[in-house]
Amino acid sequence: MIQQTEITLPPFRRGYHLITGFIEKNLPALPEKGLLHILVKHTSAGITINENADPTVRTDFEAFINKMIPEKDPVYVHTYEGDDDMPAHLKSSVFGAEITIPITNHRLNLGTWQGIYFVEFRNYGGSRKIVLTVFS
Amino acid sequence: MIQQTEITLPPFRRGYHLITGFIEKNLPALPEKGLLHILVKHTSAGITINENADPTVRTDFEAFINKMIPEKDPVYVHTYEGDDDMPAHLKSSVFGAEITIPITNHRLNLGTWQGIYFVEFRNYGGSRKIVLTVFS
Amino acid sequence: MIQQTEITLPPFRRGYHLITGFIEKNLPALPEKGLLHILVKHTSAGITINENADPTVRTDFEAFINKMIPEKDPVYVHTYEGDDDMPAHLKSSVFGAEITIPITNHRLNLGTWQGIYFVEFRNYGGSRKIVLTVFS
Numbered sequence A, B, C: 001m002i003q004q005t006e007i008t009l010p011p012f013r014r015g016y017h018l019i020t021g022f023i024e025k026n027l028p029a030l031p032e033k034g035l036l037h038i039l040v041k042h043t044s045a046g047i048t049i050n051e052n053a054d055p056t057v058r059t060d061f062e063a064f065i066n067k068m069i070p071e072k073d074p075v076y077v078h079t080y081e082g083d084d085d086m087p088a089h090l091k092s093s094v095f096g097a098e099i100t101i102p103i104t105n106h107r108l109n110l111g112t113w114q115g116i117y118f119v120e121f122r123n124y125g126g127s128r129k130i131v132l133t134v135f136s
Helices: A020-025 A055-068 A085-095 B020-025 B055-068 B085-095 C020-025 C055-068 C085-095
Strands: A002-009 A015-018 A033-040 A045-051 A098-104 A114-120 A128-135 B002-009 B015-018 B033-040 B045-051 B098-104 B114-120 B128-135 C002-009 C015-018 C033-040 C045-051 C098-104 C114-120 C128-135
Touching: A002 B033, A002 B098, A015 A055, A020 A114, A033 A045, A033 B098, A033 C002, A033 C128, A045 A055, A045 A085, A045 A098, A045 C085, A055 A114, A055 C085, A085 B045, A085 B055, A085 B085, A085 C085, A098 B098, A098 C002, A098 C033, A098 C098, A098 C128, A114 A128, A128 B033, A128 B098, B002 C033, B002 C098, B015 B055, B020 B114, B033 B045, B033 C098, B045 B055, B045 B085, B045 B098, B055 B114, B085 C045, B085 C055, B085 C085, B098 C098, B114 B128, B128 C033, B128 C098, C015 C055, C020 C114, C033 C045, C045 C055, C045 C085, C045 C098, C055 C114, C114 C128
Parallel strands: none
Antiparallel strands: A002 A128, A015 A114, A033 A098, A033 A128, A045 A114, B002 B128, B015 B114, B033 B098, B033 B128, B045 B114, C002 C128, C015 C114, C033 C098, C033 C128, C045 C114
16 A cells, blocks of 8 residues: 655754654554655755754754865856755755655654654755655 | 566766656656656666756766765775776765655656756766666 | 564674675565665664675775764764764765665566675674565
8 A cells, every 4th residue: 555645844944853753743544564755855955864862963964064065166057046055956965855764563663763854955945845655 | 566677778978967758758657656766786876866957956966076076085995997986886875876756646756846867977887777666 | 565574783893894695695585576675773874785896895985985074073063972973973874774676586686786785884883773674
């Protein structure tokens, strides 16, 4: 069986945001076994799995990745959408815009310390859409 | 139901190439709901989702990622396949060699600005094989 | 049909380790067509597909990525779990903690030169758990 829904995230400021609870609230009753696929329908945002506890992990992500993929790099030609735009595209492909998570015993089967990060790479990204697909 | 096919891409020059239309032409009639999985069967190429409009995004990708993961880094030991080989392996794992895309209403459910990039990391990669799996 | 199992990897030293054979030994008899999904249940380890032949590819990965995402970067605030911890979280999201691989003719349908790398980003990561889900 396939259950699919498209939802809109609340606008998030630039950075790494734990959305595991938000995702769970928007899912149907989960099957005993299966997979959840999540697609972020944007090219300047991303989704990844990482540490769900200490918020400094998320702020360190923002600080370090801004150095690894900086704004105003002299090679950028695609600059007319703002200094934050081309780095946002690069980061979106480095992190990825989609993930798959196993479902076991009617719950997302993540590790104890794993959570789902939605990542807003733009300064003012606005509302973002995601597609949730549950396979069982 | 599972439908699976293996196809060969035309040879692409080094860089980031929009292949959404090519993929769609090689898919069977899509189900109402489902998932499409794509694997690139090579370790010096990749696949990712990114902006489908301005070609400068794709040339900026090539220019910036060549700086982030350069040729001739002094740490490389694996150099006998050419200066472009070890960076190609690194880039393949940073971008990934496989993606999953939701299918909704018999179509790939990507965002308005999203397209599928095939990425050729070698100077002369030749023909590349991909596996398409449609789940419904 | 969905078959799912959770297994524990033997402890690996920091670095990139080819585990294709180990995964195959822990799978049920594979269907004619399908998909295998693998999740690493940790935020300081990863999984990726790359070259399965020359071991210098794996040691070059370790050497180069340690430069790209170094320890002791001055921006890190999350330092109390050790110098190797915050870089491990960053690397885990850059490489990813989950992959999907097509199954064709009862076998994993990887390219000739492709293997599955488990990546241990911590100095002493210990035993790590993965979830294997076979869809057919």
